[in-house]
Each structure stands twice: as C-alpha cells, then as structure tokens.
Amino acid sequence: MVYDVIIIGAGPSGLYSGLIIQTATPVQSIPEDFSVKIIEAANCPGGLTKYGFIQISKKWAFHGKNLVGALYQECLDAGVSFNFNEKVLSIEENDIFTVKTNKAIYYAKYVIVATGIMTYPDVMLNPGKTNIGLHTPNEMAREFVENYGWKTILVVGNHTKSINSLRSQLAQYFDKADAFTISNKDYSHDSDYINGVPSKLYGEYDGIVYDYNSYKLKNGTTDFLKTLPLNFINGYISSDEFGETSIANLFVVGTVTTPTSGVMAAIYSAQIAAFAIGRRLCKTTKSDASGRFPFFPREKFWADSYQNQITL
Numbered sequence: 001m002v003y004d005v006i007i008i009g010a011g012p013s014g015l016y017s018g019l020i021i022q023t024a025t026p027v028q029s030i031p032e033d034f035s036v037k038i039i040e041a042a043n044c045p046g047g048l049t050k051y052g053f054i055q056i057s058k059k060w061a062f063h064g065k066n067l068v069g070a071l072y073q074e075c076l077d078a079g080v081s082f083n084f085n086e087k088v089l090s091i092e093e094n095d096i097f098t099v100k101t102n103k104a105i106y107y108a109k110y111v112i113v114a115t116g117i118m119t120y121p122d123v124m125l126n127p128g129k130t131n132i133g134l135h136t137p138n139e140m141a142r143e144f145v146e147n148y149g150w151k152t153i154l155v156v157g158n159h160t161k162s163i164n165s166l167r168s169q170l171a172q173y174f175d176k177a178d179a180f181t182i183s184n185k186d187y188s189h190d191s192d193y194i195n196g197v198p199s200k201l202y203g204e205y206d207g208i209v210y211d212y213n214s215y216k217l218k219n220g221t222t223d224f225l226k227t228l229p230l231n232f233i234n235g236y237i238s239s240d241e242f243g244e245t246s247i248a249n250l251f252v253v254g255t256v257t258t259p260t261s262g263v264m265a266a267i268y269s270a271q272i273a274a275f276a277i278g279r280r281l282c283k284t285t286k287s288d289a290s291g292r293f294p295f296f297p298r299e300k301f302w303a304d305s306y307q308n309q310i311t312l
Contacts, residue, residue, distance in 0.1 A: 003035045004281055006099050006108035008088050009221075010040035011047030011121075012064075012263050013254030013270040014114030015071035020274035022078040024285035031078040034281055037108075038080060039101060041087040041188070045072045048121040048132070054263050064263070087188065088224055093247055102189075110249045110277050113237070114270065117255045119158070119182065119220035120195040123210050130195060130208045133166060140209065141173035150206040152176040156197055157214025158184060166211050176205070184223045184235075216259040243273035251277065 005021055007014045018036050020026065044050075046068035055061045075082075083103075091111060092098040099106040123130040128148050133140050133155070144150045153174050155167040163179045171177040180197060187193035194202045195210075202208065219235030230245050231238035236257055243251040251273040254266035 001035070001107070002096055003037050003106060003108040005034065005036045005110045005112060005277060006097070006106055007036065007038045007112040007114055008099075009047065009114035009116060009254075009256075010038050010042075010045035010072075010082065010084075011114060011116050011254065011266075012049050012067060012071065013116075013266040014038055014040075014112070015045060015068065015075055016267045016270040017112050017114060017253055017274045018075045018080040019071060019078060020271055021278045021281075022075070022080050024278060024287070026271075028285065028287050030286045032278070032282065032286060034278075036080045037083065037106065038075070039083045039086050039088055039099070039106075041085070042122050043085050045082070045084075047116050048118055048124070049263055051124040052134075056264070067263070087186065090224055090227060091250070093228060093250070097250070109281075110251065112243075112251045112253055112270075112273060112277070113222075113225065113256050114253045115221035115256050117215040117219050117221060117259060118210070118212070119184070119215075120210065123195050123208070128207075130210065132210045132212050134212050137166065137169035138173075141170055144207055144209070145173065148207060150174065152205045153178075153207045153209055154197070154201065154205040155179045155209045155211055156182050157211035158182050158220045159211070159214040159217045162214040162217055163211045166209070166213070170209070178205070182220075184220060186223075219256065219259070222256060241272070242276040243269055244276065249277075 007017050018038050022031050022034055022036050024032055049064035050068045052064045053061045054064055054067060086101045086103050088099060088101050090100045097108045097111045099108060124132060151174060155163045157163040160181045167177050167179040180201060182196040187196050192199055197208060217234060222235050222237060228247060236259060237245055237252045239245050239252050239257050243253050245252055253270040253273045
C-alpha cells in the first residue's frame with residue numbers, strides 16, 4: 001500500500017498535521033478520503049507536551065494532555081491511523097518515499113517529520129528518578145530536593161558545553177553533580193542503556209536531569225534522516241515557508257525545524273504544511289468547493305502566495 005501521507009511523530013504538530021490533512025480545515029466534520037498514518041516511537045501520543053502546561057498568557061494556560069487527547073481523538077474520528085512503539089530507522093527518496101521502521105516498510109507520496117527535539121521525551125514517566133531541566137537552576141534544585149530528596153544527580157544531554165554549564169550551576173545544591181553526554185545513537189533496544197544513559201551509571205545517582213537547553217542547541221531526533229541531502233543546522237532541518245525541505249514532498253513541522261517554536265507555533269507550522277500537502281492531493285474539499293481557503297496561510301511574500309493566484 002502507498003499512503004498519501006506518513007507522519008513521523010505523534011506530538012501536537014504531528015497530530016495537527018494529520019487532522020488538517022484529513023479534514024481539510026480545522027472545523028470540517030466530513031473527512032477526506034486520504035490515507036494518513038502517524039508513526040510514533042512511544043507507546044502513546046503527545047511527546048513532551050503531555051507532561052506540561054501550555055502557557056498562552058500569564059493567566060491563561062491549560063494542561064498539554066488535554067490538547068493531546070483532543071487532537072488524538074479527532075484524528076481517530078477522521079480516519080487517521082496510528083502505529084505506536086515503532087521507531088523510524090530511515091527514509092529513502094525515489095518516485096515515492098520508502099519509510100523503514102524497526103517493524104515494517106511503508107510507502108508514501110508525502111512525508112511529514114514531526115519528531116520534536118528530545119530523543120527521550122518520555123523520561124517524565126518516572127519524575128522521581130528522571131526529570132527534565134526546564135527551569136532556572138535554583139528552581140530545579142528546589143524541586144528535586146524538596147519533592148524527591150535527591151542528593152546526587154547526573155546531568156545529561158547531547159550538547160557537552162550546555163550540560164557542563166548546568167552541572168556547574170547545580171553543583172552547589174547537591175552532594176554530587178556530574179555530567180554525561182548522550183550519543184545520538186539509538187539505544188532504545190540496548191539493555192546496557194536506559195534512556196541513552198549506561199545502565200551502570202544510571203543507577204549510581206539519585207536523579208537524572210535531562211538538560212532541555214542542550215537539545216535546543218542540538219536536535220536529538222533527526223539522525224535517521226542523515227542519509228538524505230537535506231540542509232541541517234545543528235540537527236535542525238531547513239525548510240521553506242510551507243515547511244517543505246530541499247527534497248520535494250518531504251516536510252518538517254514543529255521543533256524539528258526551529259528550536260524556539262513552542263507548542264502554539266509548532267501547531268501553526270503543522271497547519272501550514274498540512275494545507276500545502278492537502279491542496280496538492282486535492283484542491284477542493286467535500287464540504288467546500290472553494291477548497292482550503294480562507295484558512296490557507298499566506299507565504300512570506302504576498303506575490304508568491306496562493307491567495308495572489310486566485311481569480312474571481
């Protein structure tokens with residue numbers, strides 16, 4: 001089977017991409033007839049977002065799991081299919097894309113990469129042992145000491161300078177604070193490693209802190225794309241205004257293409273890419289013959305946008 005679209009990653013941007021492609025607009029209730037599959041390495045959707053709050057303003061925030069749950073259910077209702085506990089190993093480009101995973105081989109007309117930035121976002125499943133350094137060092141230290149009683153910590157991440165900096169700032173609060181640089185190699189099926197950390201080392205400390213800033217400096221999720229002629233900047237993938245890469249029909253959305261996006265910007269980038277792909281698959285929709293307007297966002301310059309090409 002050749003899928004119309006395969007999406008890699010079931011975080012907010014991956015989910016929203018699938019929803020928009022299959023429903024043509026965010027509010028259409030009649031699904032299109034596209035075949036869309038989302039492949040996720042974890043056992044459930046959401047990525048890092050499902051553990052945190054989405055802050056719109058100082059007084060307006062909501063839990064990420066609510067957003068993830070709603071988008072996931074809408075995707076299911078629209079006919080998007082999901083594969084969990086499946087890791088993409090490589091993508092090959094020809095007339096169509098060949099997506100190889102640890103379980104199967106798939107084929108697709110379009111591919112969207114929505115893998116985020118953190119190689120191991122599910123470390124928050126056991127916050128008493130592994131946690132993510134998202135705050136200032138003194139706030140992190142207070143949380144780890146007061147909530148979990150940590151006295152020794154290991155700071156880990158994929159950017160050596162960043163994790164050493166965080167380790168030095170946290171050292172004053174703990175009896176022992178060390179650093180370990182995680183390799184980009186996939187250790188998910190190696191029993192000698194736990195979330196990228198050697199098992200023996202993992203057990204020597206009260207807590208393991210994953211340095212979020214490390215991944216903002218160097219993306220940890222794009223190694224499976226290294227065989228493709230893409231434009232990488234510290235592991236982040238360059239794209240045009242629609243999220244399309246230097247390879248036609250291969251798109252990137254969310255934090256895989258920019259480290260500063262956040263959830264709201266990630267969803268917006270997903271909407272842009274999904275509308276672009278959807279319009280190529282079929283310019284009209286079941287519910288509105290005018291197609292994917294007026295929701296389709298304009299490009300960087302009005303003269304280059306689809307809106308500029310509309311004739312009345």
